Amino acid sequence: MKRVQRGEVAIPTSITRRLWAFFHRLASPRYFYELAGKLVPWLGWGTVLLLAAGLYGGLWFAPADYQQGDAYRIIFIHVPAAWMSLFVYVLMAGAGFIGLVWRIKIADVVAKTCAPIGASFAFLTLCTGSLWGKPMWGTYWVWDARLTSELILLFxxxxxxxxxxxxxxxxxxxxxxxxxALVGVVNIPIIHYSVDWWHTLHQGPTVFKLGGPSISLDMLVPLLLMTLAFKLFFFTMLLVRARTEVLEREANSAWVRETVTSQ
Amino acid sequence: MSGTGPLGAAGAVLRRDLTLFFRHRSDIINPLLFFIIVVTLVPLGVGPEESTLRVMAPGVVWVAALLAAMLSLEGIFRSDFDDGSLEQLVISPQPLALLVLAKVFAHWLVSGLPLVVLGPVLGASLFLPDRAMGTLVLSLLLGTPILSLIGAIGVALTVGVQRGGVLLSLLVLPLYIPVLIFGASAVSSAAAGLPVIGPLALLGALLALALTLAPLGAAAALRISLS
Amino acid sequence: MGRFRPGAETDRFGIRIAASGNGVHVTLCRPGRRPCIWLHLATAGTVADKATVDDRPEIAALARRAPRLEARALECVRNDRVLFHDLDAALEPGQVLQVEGPNGCGKTSLLRILCGLSLPGAGEVYWGDAPLPEVRAEYYEALAYVGHRHGVKGELTPIENLRFHRALAGGTPDRVPGDALAHLGLEGFEDVPCRTLSEGQRRRVALARLLMTRRPLWILDEPLTALDRSGVAVVEGLIRDHARSGGMVMITTHQAIRLEGCVLGRLRLGG
Structure with missing residues (x-):
C-alpha cells in the first residue's frame, strides 16, 4: 500500500538486521494489529495472576505497620500507580518523538493511547493519596510535595x-x-524539584516517606508484585486501545474491511 | 535598508512587531489593566489587614503577573497566522528559531517589561516591605521572559485551533509553576530578610534553558501548526 | 530567449556567462556568496567573443539549468479523505504550470506541499535532485509564494510591508518598493495603512513582493482573486516576463489567464 518513506533508513547489515526488519514490520498497522491481538490474552492473564498474588501478599500476608496499622496498605495501589503515571508519560513522549522524527504511524497511535491511561494512573494516585491522608493527616488534602507534583502531572x-x-x-x-509531550518531559524534573524545594521551604521535611529504604521484605515483595501487575495491566490496556485506534485510522484500507467483515 | 542575512531579518521582525504593537496599543494596555485589577481584587476579597496582605503580597503579585502574561500571549503569533504572514516567515530562508526569538523578544518588551515596572507599585499597595522591592523587580526581570518563551511554544501549538485561548492556558500554566515558585519565594525571602541568591540563580538558570530550547520548540510547533 | 550574452553582466538570477580563451564559463554569483564556476564548456576556440547565446542554444539551455521542481508520487490526505494520490509533476525552468480542478480537489494543499508548508501523506518533493527536506534553505532562497492568505499586514503601509519582506528574504533586492508598487498600479497608496485598501489592492501589494526579490520559482495560489481587469493584465505580464527569462511559475486560478508565448503546462486534479 505504501512505498518506503523518507526516514526509514536503509537497513544496516549483519546483527542489527533482524531487529530492524522486526521494527519495520511492526510499523505496519496490519502487522501491529495482529501481533497485539495475539499478545493481549497473555498480558491479560499475566495481569490477573500477578494482581491476585500482589493483593494477597499486600492485604493478608504483609504485617500491619506498627505506626499506621492497616491504613498503610493503600500504598500497594498508590505507589505502583504513582510510578506508572510517570513511566507512561515518559513512554508517551518517547513514542511521540519516534512518530515525529521517523513518521511511524504506530508510534503516534501508541502516544495517543498512552495519555488517557496515564491520566487515570495519576488520578488514581491522587485519590488513594487523599484517602490515605485522611487517617494520617486528618484531612483529605495537604499540599504535600509528592501529591502536588502528581497533581501537576495530571494537568x-x-x-x-x-x-x-x-x-x-x-x-x-x-x-x-x-x-x-517532549516539552513536558523536559519540564517534569524541573517541576518536581521546584515543588520539592517549595515544600521544604514552607513546611519542613515530609512527614512520612513512602517506599523508603527501610521498608521490610514482607512489604517489598507484594509491592514489587503489584508494580509488575500494574505494568502488565498498562500494556494490556495499551494494546487493546491501540488496536481500536488502528482500526479507526485505517478504516479505509482493504485489510480492515476484510478483518471486520470476517468477524 | 536592504536585507543583511539572518540578523538583519531578525532585526526587521523586531522592528515590525514593535511597530504593530504600537499601532494597536490596546493589545498592550489591556493585560496591564488586568494585572492591576487582579491585584486590587485581593484586598477586597481577603480584607485590608496589613499583616495578611504583607504575607500574601509576593504570591499575589507573581500570580497576577503570570495571568497577565498569559492573557497577552496570543498576540505573538495569532494575527500573523490569520493573515498569512506566518507562512512567509516559515518559508523565508532565515532560521525560523531566530525569527521566533525576535518575535518573543518584541512581545516581552511590550508585555513583560511593563509588568516589571508596575510590580513594585502593586507590591507597595499590598504593603510589601521596601527591602523586597529590588528583589521583586529582579525576579520579574528574570522570570517574565521565561513566561514569554514557554508561552510562545503554547501559542505556536494552538494557533491553528479555533478558540484556542482556554486550551492555551491549560497547556501553559502547569509549565509556569517553577517560575512562580522561584519568583515568589525569592520575594518572600527578601521580605523576611533572608538571602535571595538561591531562587534568583535558579530563575536565571531557567531563563538560560528557556532561551536555548524554547525558540527551537516554538519553531517546530509553528511548522506543525501550519501544515 | 536571447538574454544570455557572454560578457561581464549578471542576469537576474545571478548567472553570468563569460567567454574565455578556450570556451565559455557559466558562473553562479549569488549575493553574499563567492561566485562559483558552475560549468565550463571547452569549445576549442569556436566561440567568438561576440557570439550571443542564441546562436548556441545548448549553452542557453545549460545556463538556464536552475534546479527543476519535481513531485514524485505525492499523496494528500485531509481528514481521512484522499484528495489525490500517486501524483507526479515536474516544472522546468521557463515553464508555467497551471493546476486545475474543482473546489476542494486539493489545489491549495498541493501548492502548500510543494512549498514545504505541509507534509505529503506519501511521496516526496524534489528540488534539483535532492528531496526538499534536505535542501530546505536553498529551496527557500529560490521560492516566492503568494498564498490564499496573502501575508499583507493591515496595520502597515504597502511600503512597510514590502520593506519587511525584503529584509526577510535577504540578499540584494531586485527593485525598490516604490517601483514595485508602481508596477502593480499602486502609486499614491504607498503610505496608507493596508487595511484601508480594497481586497484587490491588498492582493496587488502581495504580488508586488514578487518583484522585490530574485526568485526563480513562483508559487501563486489564486493570484487573480479580487483583481480587476487591469490587475489581471499586469499579473499576466509578470508571469510571461518571468517565464521568458527562465523562471518557473506554478499557479492555480479559476479565471481565464492568457499567457501567449509561454510554455504552459496543465495539471488536472480531481478527475
Missing amino acids: LYLGYIALESAIEDRRTAARASSVL
Missing part, C-alpha cells in the same frame, strides 16, 4: 489530551501533541 496529561482532541487533522494533532 500535563489533561493538557495533552485537550490539545490532541482540539486539532482536527489526525497527523497534525499527533505531531503537535508530541511536541507538547
